[in-house]
Amino acid sequence: AATGKLIAELPAEGPLIVGGFGMGGAMASSMISSRIRDRILGLVCIAATTFLPDALQQVLMALPPRQLVWMQGRADHVAPFWHAELHASFFEKAGWKITRLAHEDGHICYMPKVREMKAAIQSMATEQDHDSSDATISAPAGTFVLLHGLYGSGKHMMHWARDLAPPGWAVCCPNGSYQTANGGYSWTALRDSMPLLATDPLDEREQELHSKAMDKLLAELPTHGPLIVGGFSLGGAMASSMLSWSIQERILGMVFIGTTTFLPEQLQQALPALRPRPVMWMHGHADKLVPFWHAEIHAGLFEKAGWKVSRLSHDEGHICHAPQVPELKAGILSMVVDCKSGSN
Incomplete structure (x- = not known):
């Protein structure tokens, strides 16, 4: 909630360099997980660490690398040096360029190193202006959204999403709105103490809760740029539902793995009014x-509405069939290529 309030006070457009001192630096790091992440050219962390290390590591691996200016004192007793080094290491492991400005004092901005800090901050803007390869860093070509299934989590989908996403695309794998007993998440509320499956149609109350879950999901997605949206199992049903919201205008294509829809009538009504796009569909004959x-x-609902559905069927169960992943990746990449060539 605090991050949302902060973002609401920032300019609505344009590139950002974000920094902070102490707890402010931790807050700056958290903004990498927010919807404005694509606008951030770099971070400046002074005597700071992070209070969300797991979330930070997860999102950093999904983003194109940028720059971090890091200043820390070895005698800092508020944000210990080892803790701040751990913070910096998350960025290094994700390929970020780190400017390290260590000193022997405590919890301060060390004035003798301010000139170096200013030069490093200036380089963030300079490289954005003059280096075309770095220019793509602040603005990924698009975002590949992959939604987890029942009992899953966004963290568990990240590796899969990074493998499937087109080159130069960011990935986004939010958690469902409802936590399950095993520590995972669901996109739907409980019915008689049991989570719903993708095959369960929603009653009127559940559709209302589904709309609230969709509002939460959409709030976690980038506000600009093209999207490719997909999901596994219950996540795929949630992805289908996104086509009934205005965000569908930004979607280049859909990816459905081991899934169906729990709102077939709503989807059937929505599809004929929408511009057809490509769909990658994978399903197992032994899926129970x-x-x-x-x-x-x-x-079939998509095909009847004129959407091109590439079917990848297999003889296994409720899985993503590894031998067909190269075909799946090629189909996802073609969504981007076709869009650039104007065939969409």
Whole structure:
């Protein structure tokens, strides 16, 4: 909530260099996880660390590297040096360029090194202006959104999403709105103490809760730029539902793995009014959670509306079939290529 309030006070457009001292530096790091992350050219952290290390590591691996200016005192007893070094290491592991300005004093901005700090900050803007390869860093070509299934989490989808995403694209894997007993998440509320499956149609109350869950999901996505949206199992059903919201105008294509829709009538009504786009569809004949026939009905709704559905069927169960992943990746990449060539 504090991050949201802070972002609301910032300019709505344009590149940003974000920094802070002490706890302010921790807050600056947290902004990398927010919807303005694509506008940030670099970070400046002075005598700071992070209070969300797991979330920071997860999101950094999904973003194109940028620059970090880091200043820390070895005698700092408020933000210990080892803790601040751990903070910096998260960025280094993610490929960020780090300017380290260590000193022997405590919890201060060390004045003798301010000139070096200013030069490093200036380089963030200079490289953005003059280096075309770095210019893409502050503005990824788009965002690949991949939603987890029942009992899953965004963290567990990150590696998968990075593998499937087109080159130069950021990835986004939010958590569902409802936490489950195993520590995972669901996109739907409980019914009789049990989470809903992708094959369960929603009643009126559940549709209302679903709308609230969708509002939460959309608030976590970047506010600008093209999207490719997909999901596994229940996450794929949630991805389908996004086509009934205005964000669908930014979607280049859909990716459905082991999934169907829990709002078939709503989807069937929405699709004919939308511009057709490509769909990558993968499903197993032995899937017992989402039966093959049910998934075929889902794919058929898109085909009847003129969408191009590339079907990747296999004989396994409720999985992403590894031998077909190269075809899946090629289909996702073609969504971007076709869009650039104007065929969409």
